[in-house]
Structures are given as C-alpha cells and as structure tokens.
Amino acid sequence: MKKFSFLFIMLLSFMLILAACNDESGETEEPSDDETGEQESGTDSESESESESEEADAEEGEQVLVFGRGGDSESLDFASTTDGESSRVTKQIYESLLDFDKESFEVVPGLAHDWEVSDDGLTYTFYLEEGVKFHDGTDFNAEAVKTNFERWADPEHEYAFTEEGYTYAIYGTMFGGFKGDEDHVIDEINVVNDHEIEFVLKQPLGFFLQNMAMSYFAITSPAALEEYGPAINENPVGTGPFKFESWTRDDQIVLEKNEDYWKEGLPKLDRVIFEVIPDNSARLIALRSGELDIMDGLNPDDADIVEQEEGIDLYTRAENNFGYLGFNTQKAPLDNKKLRQAINHAVDREAIADALYNGYAVPAKNPVPPSYLGYNDEVEGYEYDLEKAQELLAEAGYADGLEIDLWTMPVARPYMPDPETVAEIIQADLSQIGITVNIVREEWAPYLEKTSNGEQEMFMLGWSGTNGDPDYFLSSLLHGDNVGEGNRTFYENEEVNELLDQAKVSIDQDERADLYKQAQVLISEDSPMVTLVHSRPVLAAASYVENYVPHPSTSESLAEVELSN
Amino acid sequence: MLAYTIRRLLILIPVLLGMTIITFSIVHLIPGNPAQVILGETATEEAIQNLEENLGLNEPKVVQYGIYMADLLQGDLGTSLKTKASISEEILPKLAATAELTIFAMIFAIVIGVNAGIISAWKQNSWFDFFAMVFALIGVSMPIFWLALMEQWLFAQELGWLPSSGRESSRDPIDPITHFYVLDSILHMDFERLFVSLKHLVLPSIALGTIPMAIIARMTRSSMLEVMKSDYIRTVRAKGSGQFLLIYKHALRNATIPVLTVIGLQTGVLLGGAILTETIFSWPGIGRYVYDAITYRDYPVIQSGILVIAFIFVLINLIVDLLYAYVDPRIKY
Numbered sequence: 001m002k003k004f005s006f007l008f009i010m011l012l013s014f015m016l017i018l019a020a021c022n023d024e025s026g027e028t029e030e031p032s033d034d035e036t037g038e039q040e041s042g043t044d045s046e047s048e049s050e051s052e053s054e055e056a057d058a059e060e061g062e063q064v065l066v067f068g069r070g071g072d073s074e075s076l077d078f079a080s081t082t083d084g085e086s087s088r089v090t091k092q093i094y095e096s097l098l099d100f101d102k103e104s105f106e107v108v109p110g111l112a113h114d115w116e117v118s119d120d121g122l123t124y125t126f127y128l129e130e131g132v133k134f135h136d137g138t139d140f141n142a143e144a145v146k147t148n149f150e151r152w153a154d155p156e157h158e159y160a161f162t163e164e165g166y167t168y169a170i171y172g173t174m175f176g177g178f179k180g181d182e183d184h185v186i187d188e189i190n191v192v193n194d195h196e197i198e199f200v201l202k203q204p205l206g207f208f209l210q211n212m213a214m215s216y217f218a219i220t221s222p223a224a225l226e227e228y229g230p231a232i233n234e235n236p237v238g239t240g241p242f243k244f245e246s247w248t249r250d251d252q253i254v255l256e257k258n259e260d261y262w263k264e265g266l267p268k269l270d271r272v273i274f275e276v277i278p279d280n281s282a283r284l285i286a287l288r289s290g291e292l293d294i295m296d297g298l299n300p301d302d303a304d305i306v307e308q309e310e311g312i313d314l315y316t317r318a319e320n321n322f323g324y325l326g327f328n329t330q331k332a333p334l335d336n337k338k339l340r341q342a343i344n345h346a347v348d349r350e351a352i353a354d355a356l357y358n359g360y361a362v363p364a365k366n367p368v369p370p371s372y373l374g375y376n377d378e379v380e381g382y383e384y385d386l387e388k389a390q391e392l393l394a395e396a397g398y399a400d401g402l403e404i405d406l407w408t409m410p411v412a413r414p415y416m417p418d419p420e421t422v423a424e425i426i427q428a429d430l431s432q433i434g435i436t437v438n439i440v441r442e443e444w445a446p447y448l449e450k451t452s453n454g455e456q457e458m459f460m461l462g463w464s465g466t467n468g469d470p471d472y473f474l475s476s477l478l479h480g481d482n483v484g485e486g487n488r489t490f491y492e493n494e495e496v497n498e499l500l501d502q503a504k505v506s507i508d509q510d511e512r513a514d515l516y517k518q519a520q521v522l523i524s525e526d527s528p529m530v531t532l533v534h535s536r537p538v539l540a541a542a543s544y545v546e547n548y549v550p551h552p553s554t555s556e557s558l559a560e561v562e563l564s565n
Numbered sequence: 566m567l568a569y570t571i572r573r574l575l576i577l578i579p580v581l582l583g584m585t586i587i588t589f590s591i592v593h594l595i596p597g598n599p600a601q602v603i604l605g606e607t608a609t610e611e612a613i614q615n616l617e618e619n620l621g622l623n624e625p626k627v628v629q630y631g632i633y634m635a636d637l638l639q640g641d642l643g644t645s646l647k648t649k650a651s652i653s654e655e656i657l658p659k660l661a662a663t664a665e666l667t668i669f670a671m672i673f674a675i676v677i678g679v680n681a682g683i684i685s686a687w688k689q690n691s692w693f694d695f696f697a698m699v700f701a702l703i704g705v706s707m708p709i710f711w712l713a714l715m716e717q718w719l720f721a722q723e724l725g726w727l728p729s730s731g732r733e734s735s736r737d738p739i740d741p742i743t744h745f746y747v748l749d750s751i752l753h754m755d756f757e758r759l760f761v762s763l764k765h766l767v768l769p770s771i772a773l774g775t776i777p778m779a780i781i782a783r784m785t786r787s788s789m790l791e792v793m794k795s796d797y798i799r800t801v802r803a804k805g806s807g808q809f810l811l812i813y814k815h816a817l818r819n820a821t822i823p824v825l826t827v828i829g830l831q832t833g834v835l836l837g838g839a840i841l842t843e844t845i846f847s848w849p850g851i852g853r854y855v856y857d858a859i860t861y862r863d864y865p866v867i868q869s870g871i872l873v874i875a876f877i878f879v880l881i882n883l884i885v886d887l888l889y890a891y892v893d894p895r896i897k898y
Contacts, residue, residue, distance in 0.1 A: 075648065
C-alpha cells in the first residue's frame with residue numbers, strides 16, 4: 001500500500017502544479033500544430049503574437065467566432081426537423097430561393113435574384129443566380145430546386161428516406177399537405193431552363209413567397225443526397241457562406257469559410273464554431289472569460305448587468321411569439337363571453353412582463369406579433385381594470401364568483417419561460433374579482449393530448465412564428481378548421497373563418513393586411529384567450545463582434561459578421 | 566477464485582435481463598406519446614400518426630420489447646429517435662468523456678480523502694482532525710451546482726486561470742482517437758493540447774470529486790481509528806517501527822476494505838453520469854446524454870443508456886469484490 005499512496009501523492013502534486021500554472025507559461029511555447037495560433041480571446045492576446053506559424057490559416061487575425069448556445073442541433077437536414085438549434089446552424093450552410101431581411105420578415109432575394117407572380121396568383125417564376133456551386137463542386141440549378149421540393153412533398157421519393165424515419169412536417173404545415181393530399185397547394189414544378197423555375201399552384205397562397213424564404217426550405221445538393229443518403233443529416237452540403245467541417249454531438253459544430261461563395265467579399269469569418277453550454281449562467285461566465293464570442297439565451301435577469309458591463313454588448317431579438325391564457329370556449333362556464341371578457345380585464349400583463357422577463361417583453365393585445373403584416377394597433381385590447389372586470393362578471397351571472405381549473409404547462413418555452421409563476425400571478429389576479437383558480441398540472445404529452453381533446457377549462461400555451469406571416473398565427477390558433485390542432489380554445493366564428501380564408505388565398509398584401517385587421521377586431525371582442533406578452537429574447541456578444549444582427553426567427557446569417565481587434 | 570469469478574459473471578446474466586425488463590417498463594410508463602412530444606405544440610394530427618408509424622410505436626409493447634431484445638443480443642443498442650444515429654456509436658464518446666472525468670475526480674477524491682482520513686485518525690482530536698472533519702461534513706452537504714458555479718466564477722471569470730466549460734479549447738479541437746482527450750493528446754504527442762485538456766479537467770473534477778472525497782475521508786478515519794486500537798498495531802509500535810511505516814504499511818492495509826467498498830460504489834455512481842456537473846461544465850458525458858433523451862422521450866436512448874450505466878455499475882462492484890481478495894488475502898471465496 002505504501003507504493004500506492006506514494007503514487008497518489010505524486011499524482012496529487014502533479015495536479016496541484018498544473019492548477020498553479022497560469023496561462024502564459026503554457027501557451028507562449030511554439031505551437032506544435034497548425035491550428036494553435038487561433039486563440040482570439042482577451043486573456044490570450046499576449047501570447048498570441050508569439051505563436052505565429054508558417055501555415056497560412058494560422059496567421060494572426062484569422063477570424064474565428066465561437067457561438068454559445070443551450071442545446072445541440074437535432075439534425076442538419078433542416079426540413080426534417082422543427083428544431084431552432086438546427087436551423088440556426090443550417091442557415092449558415094444552406095440558402096433558400098428567397099431570404100428574409102436582416103431584422104424583419106420582409107422577403108428579399110436569395111438564390112433567386114428575381115421572381116414573378118402571375119395575376120391569378122397561381123404561377124410563380126423564379127430566376128436563379130448563375131454560377132453558384134454547392135460545396136461539393138456541383139452546380140446549383142433549377143433541377144436541384146425541383147429535386148429538393150419533390151423530396152419533401154413525396155414520401156415515395158428516392159431521397160425522402162421515409163424508412164429511416166424522416167418526415168417533413170413543416171412542409172406539410174406550410175404548403176397544405178403532401179403529394180396527393182387535397183389541400184397540397186403545389187400542383188407542379190417546371191424547370192424552364194437551368195436558371196428559371198416555375199411553381200404552379202392549385203390555389204393561390206398569400207404567403208407563398210414568405211415560405212420560400214424560410215430556412216426550412218433551403219436547397220441541398222442532389223449529388224450529396226445521392227452520396228450520403230439518410231446520413232445527409234450529418235453531412236450537409238449547400239451553397240451557403242460556410243461549409244460543414246465537423247460535428248461532435250452535444251459539444252460543438254465547426255463550420256469553415258466557403259472560399260468560393262458566390263457573394264463577393266463574404267463571408268468575413270474564417271471559421272464559425274457552435275458550442276453547446278446548457279446552463280445559462282455557465283454560458284455567461286464562458287462569454288466573460290473569452291471562451292465564447294456570442295451567447296444565445298441570456299437570462300433576462302442578467303440583462304441589466306450585462307448592459308453596463310464593459311467589453312460585452314447586449315442584443316435583443318424582435319418579438320416573434322406570444323404566450324396566452326386560453327379559454328375552452330365550447331365548455332361551461334367559459335362558453336360565456338362576458339365571463340371571458342371579465343377575466344381578460346383582470347389579468348395584469350405588465351406584472352407578468354416584469355416578473356418573468358425583467359421588462360424584456362411587451363404586453364400583447366393581439367394574437368400576432370406587432371411587427372407583422374396586418375397587425376391591428378387600433379384594437380383596444382383589455383386594459384387591467386378590476387372594476388370593469390367585476391361589472392362584466394356580474395353581467396355574466398357570476399357576481400358571487402366561481403371556481404375554474406387552470407392547466408399550467410410543465411415545460412418552459414421562449415414565450416413562457418416560467419409557466420408556474422405565470423399561473424400563480426393569474427391565480428392571484430383572478431382571486432381579486434372573486435374567481436377561485438385551481439392550478440392543474442399535467443405531463444407535457446398528456447397536456448398536449450388533453451387540451452387537444454378539449455378536456456381543459458383554462459390553459460396556457462403560446463405560439464412562435466416561422467415564416468413571418470400572420471396566417472401562421474391567426475389561422476393556426478383561431479380558425480375553426482384547426483380545432484384540436486393549433487386551435488385549442490375551440491374558437492369558431494364563421495365570420496373570422498371567412499376573413500382568414502380570404503386572406504390566405506389573396507396575393508394582394510394590402511388586402512390581406514386589411515382582412516387580418518378585421519379578424520383581430522372580431523377575435524378581441526370574442527375574447528377566446530388572454531394574450532399575455534410577446535417576449536423579446538436577449539443575448540450577449542463580446543464588443544469586438546461587429547455586424548451581428550439577431551433575426552426574430554432565431555436563425556441569422558453570420559456571413560457579414562466580423563471581429564475587430 | 567476463478568470459480569468465484571465465473572460464478573459472479575454468470576449471475577450477471579439474469580441481473581442484466583432483469584435490467585432490460587425494468588428499464589423497458591419504466592420508460593414506457595412515462596406518460597404521453599413520444600411522437601407528440603417530439604413534434605410539440607404545433608404538430609398536426611396527421612404528422613403525429615405518421616411519426617408513430619415510422620417509429621414503430623404503434624406496435625404492442627411486447628412486440629416492441631421483443632424487437633429490442635433481438636437487436637440487443639446482436640450488440641445493436643438501437644437507433645436514436647432524435648438523431649437517427651446508431652446508439653452504440655453515439656454512446657462511446659460520451660462514455661469516454663464521463664470515464665475520463667470520473668477517473669480524475671476519483672483521483673482527487675482518493676488522494677485527498679484517504680490522506681486526510683489517515684492524518685485525522687493519526688492525530689485524532691487535533692486541530693487538523695477537527696478542521697478536516699468539519700470540511701468533510703461541508704463537502705458531503707455541498708450543493709454541487711453551487712460549488713461548480715463558484716469555481717467557474719472565481720477561477721474562470723475573476724482569475725482567468727482555468728477554462729469554465731467543455732473538454733478542450735473550442736477554437737482548437739483535438740482530433741479524437743480514443744475519445745479520452747488526455748490520452749489522445751499524448752498519442753498525438755501534442756503536449757500543448759494535453760495541458761489544455763488537463764486544465765479543462767480541473768474544475769469539473771473538483772466539483773464532482775468533492776462528495777466522494779468527503780465520504781472517503783470520513784470512512785478512512787473511522788476505519789483507521791478502529792485498526793489503530795487493535796493489538797497488532799500495539800505490537801508493531803512496541804517493535805519501535807517508525808510512525809509513517811506503521812500507518813501506511815501496517816494499519817492502512819487492514820483499514821482498506823470498507824474504504825474500498827465506498828470507493829467502488831462512488832466510482833459507479835460517478836460513471837453513471839453526473840448530470841449536474843456535466844450540465845454546468847457542458848461536459849458531453851453519458852449523464853447528459855440520457856437526461857436529454859428523457860426530455861425528448863428518446864426511448865431507445867433512455868433504455869440503452871440506462872442499461873449501459875447499470876452494466877458498468879455491476880461490473881465495478883464485481884471488480885471491487887475481486888480486489889478485496891487481493892488487498893486482504895485472508896478473504897476466501
């Protein structure tokens with residue numbers, strides 16, 4: 001045993017020596033590998049100048065950006081997942097025919113530099129960029145676009161990989177179903193020539209162009225689909241500013257600069273690394289200590305400190321979601337409109353915005369984010385007014401109060417980071433007008449299933465935007481056709497349905513805006529839900545990060561980002 | 566001894582079979598449809614049905630278990646629902662990550678714990694004993710996430726001596742061979758990266774090793790105290806043997822058995838993955854792998870992950886049992 005403990009003591013001393021060593025002593029040594037000269041973080045800056053290497057890519061000033069986030073990507077095949085952490089990365093590797101403007105959902109050119117819409121709204125012609133190549137060297141052309149769309153639409157397609165468990169749910173949601181379905185809007189796709197492609201629709205779709213700009217509908221190299229088959233989710237090949245390099249699950253994804261990128265002078269960065277750090281506080285420490293350059297998912301409570309901190313800048317994303325308190329409008333007692341209105345007046349949205357988001361949220365009066373097409377700012381909404389609530393409650397026939405069940409979500413979502421606290425705030429608010437709220441807790445899957453069956457009275461949920469179109473909010477949540485799916489308030493108003501249907505098929509955006517505005521007035525009056533807040537996610541980046549613009553969809557291109565010294 | 570080893574190995578079979586049944590049942594008792602959870606609140610009815618069909622979730626449970634066992638016997642741990650990758654392949658790097666962290670945490674725990682226990686016993690009721698045992702008590706009751714965050718705050722943020730998270734410099738990753746990064750960098754003869762890997766290990770090892778360290782220290786102390794009172798120690802002392810030799814050669818060996826048990830159990834626990842430590846230090850180990858799978862309802866990963874962890878735990882217990890005989894030849898089987 002003596003020998004053993006001697007060994008232990010040696011090991012201990014070794015560890016202590018290691019711990020006592022500081023950075024400089026180790027890193028001023030000549031690098032033994034071509035990649036060691038890359039540390040850009042503040043603490044390493046002194047040693048950096050000494051570690052120049054002959055290799056070109058290790059020269060000082062190589063731009064490496066480390067992006068810290070809470071979770072790993074599910075898949076790098078964007079259309080087969082709805083995971084935001086996946087599209088955050090694929091947005092760098094792939095491009096769609098159209099793109100969104102930097103800070104909004106306005107549609108701008110992408111791989112298509114121009115497009116035309118026929119007067120009846122049934123034919124869309126896209127003119128594609130010429131000379132664009134995929135990362136594997138093959139040409140991007142109209143045939144490639146067609147292959148990709150057919151892959152998503154047709155479960156029988158040779159690249160659909162249905163057997164391996166691939167499904168393209170987001171395609172079904174956005175284009176009304178799949179090949180052979182009655183409501184599937186894309187009738188045919190015609191390749192006119194290499195750089196011109198035509199989509200013929202069965203019926204007009206008001207947000208077809210927005211869909212084409214979504215990162216979920218980007219174009220993969222058909223040659224890569226052939227080569228990798230179902231392993232395409234780990235071997236992405238697109239046309240984007242960065243090429244896929246490596247992926248260590250739950251740890252990091254490394255992307256390299258695409259030297260042959262078709263947009264002149266881009267990207268600015270040589271390498272982008274997406275690093276997973278699950279804990280929000282630990283991620284902030286990593287940013288402060290220079291291990292990260294940008295971090296997503298800052299706690300709103302930390303935002304005030306970060307804002308005043310030197311060397312770190314605070315960023316916010318525009319609102320693109322909202323959380324709500326829903327009423328089951330077809331079940332007593334909440335089938336009573338006056339009661340629903342009374343509750344709507346009794347909930348203090350400001351208190352929720354302050355308690356949960358530290359003010360990084362705006363009280364919501366419409367079930368659609370404020371920056372969206374057709375957002376109706378003239379809707380009065382329900383101000384926090386207990387007297388009015390009392391009056392309405394009396395009119396509803398519940399002057400003596402009543403008891404209601406409130407189902408609270410078991411999971412946190414960006415639109416509802418702490419459901420339990422929100423439920424308690426609502427419980428306290430409603431007790432002031434004599435309503436006793438019983439909080440009901442369910443597991444997430446049964447929660448979704450039971451609210452879809454209509455077993456709930458009051459419940460909490462929310463919605464996040466993807467294509468920046470009001471239809472995705474209003475129709476999904478409040479159209480009678482979607483009862484039991486997105487529509488869990490079981491709200492059915494013929495007039496609203498009519499307006500939403502018209503707006504969906506119109507291609508005149510002004511007309512659409514007008515129709516959505518009318519629908520919001522009716523919805524507000526009917527009060528099927530208490531719209532709570534639109535959250536404004538906060539994130540932080542080191543001050544030397546330039547041109548970084550967070551997009552409301554949570555996926556932004558890093559092509560123009562650069563690091564100043 | 567050999568017969569005993571073989572007998573112990575044979576007992577493993579029903580144990581593991583029982584494990585598969587238990588994990589399978591527990592996993593399928595979690596309420597809710599995994600297809601619903603995977604697709605979330607925006608899913609359509611149709612999409613959920615399609616996914617269920619694709620995942621084979623609409624088969625009866627017995628059939629699902631049968632398929633699982635048939636695959637398992639061929640060494641196939643299944644395919645992850647989330648990543649669509651083979652679990653056997655996915656789980657190895659995570660096991661290596663956890664094993665590496667466990668080894669360093671246990672070195673920390675054993676070196677400090679055993680020695681502190683010995684000195685405490687040797688100098689019973691001294692100020693050292695008093696402080697060591699108070700410290701051990703604090704160590705046992707320390708909330709790990711708090712300790713971890715304090716370490717990060719002090720050593721990474723304020724002093725900047727050590728990295729706060731991950732296994733390697735994210736700007737300069739190691740090309741993995743064995744996925745034990747310390748070993749990999751030695752194999753690459755890359756001592757700069759070796760140094761970086763070791764630096765990444767310091768904070769999580771201390772956080773993870775603190776509780777085992779405290780337990781080992783207390784166990785060593787009480788075990789040593791008992792041995793020190795025995796007759797043969799008095800004899801050795803009467804012989805005029807030096808204190809150091811007395812303690813480390815004669816006393817420690819006899820005091821080792823209970824300590825060894827604790828070390829074995831703790832190693833098993835740590836190898837099962839320390840979710841808190843792995844999460845805060847973003848260490849891509851097996852604990853986080855299984856935890857993520859639970860939130861995603863990734864049934865195959867939960868089943869196989871728990872099975873692998875259970876297997877390792879059983880294996881370590883076996884090793885500890887065999888070590889008894891080595892440390893104390895009086896133990897016969």
